[in-house]
Amino acid sequence: MTEISDVYAKALYKEGMSGDEIEKCRDTLLNNKKLFECLCSPAVTKSEKHRLTKSFFSGSLERFLNVVCDNERMEMIFEIFDSYKKISLDKMGIGTAQLYYVSKPSDEQINAVKKALCLIEGKKDFNIELKKDLSLIGGIVVKSGGKTYNRSVKNSLDALKAKLTREVSQ
Numbered sequence: 342m343t344e345i346s347d348v349y350a351k352a353l354y355k356e357g358m359s360g361d362e363i364e365k366c367r368d369t370l371l372n373n374k375k376l377f378e379c380l381c382s383p384a385v386t387k388s389e390k391h392r393l394t395k396s397f398f399s400g401s402l403e404r405f406l407n408v409v410c411d412n413e414r415m416e417m418i419f420e421i422f423d424s425y426k427k428i429s430l431d432k433m434g435i436g437t438a439q440l441y442y443v444s445k446p447s448d449e450q451i452n453a454v455k456k457a458l459c460l461i462e463g464k465k466d467f468n469i470e471l472k473k474d475l476s477l478i479g480g481i482v483v484k485s486g487g488k489t490y491n492r493s494v495k496n497s498l499d500a501l502k503a504k505l506t507r508e509v510s511q
Contacts, residue, residue: 346417349409350424356401360429366402367422373397380406381415434465438485441474441493446481458485 353363370377379385379393390410394403409415427437438458440446446454455467462485474482479494 343417343420345414346420346424347428349414349417349421350428353405353421353425354428354432356405358401358405360426362402363422363425366398366406367419369397370418377415380410383413387411430468436462436464436467436485437470438467438483439470439472441472441477441482441484443473443475443477443479445471445473454481454483458483462486 370380376393376397380390385393387410391407394406394410398406406415406418409418409421414421430437436458438454440451440454451469451471455469458467459465467485477493477495478498480492480496482493482496483490
């Protein structure tokens with residue numbers, strides 16, 4: 342996430358919009374590529390963009406999208422929505438993390454990772470996004486809150502290689 346998307350997401354959160362409204366907006370923009378392209382296009386005037394947002398959205402969400410369009414940040418809207426979700430979850434004491442794996446971990450292993458992250462980061466719970474990464478060779482990598490916990494075979498091999506290289510060059 343960028344600082345800019347975080348600023349917009351905080352403004353969106355302060356407006357008090359529900360996660361459901363945001364998800365509906367996300368779905369509308371994803372399912373209507375022409376609408377999204379028009380809202381992103383510098384060739385479409387602000388007033389035309391405002392008419393489009395008015396025909397698809399209402400209230401605070403419409404006003405928010407108009408500001409995003411006026412500031413030519415519409416291409417960042419999905420990043421803004423992701424940042425909004427992270428802020429919302431954080432306010433509820435729920436963290437987010439990505440778990441990279443070669444062999445999909447069991448529910449028991451995922452719950453163990455969640456429990457460890459809760460202890461380390463002081464959260465009630467964690468949403469874990471699973472991502473397959475064959476380059477790890479084995480093991481897992483967990484990324485959360487700007488921290489990386491690397492327990493992969495690749496990382497171990499890289500560390501061993503670095504140690505052997507240092508010893509040989511001494």
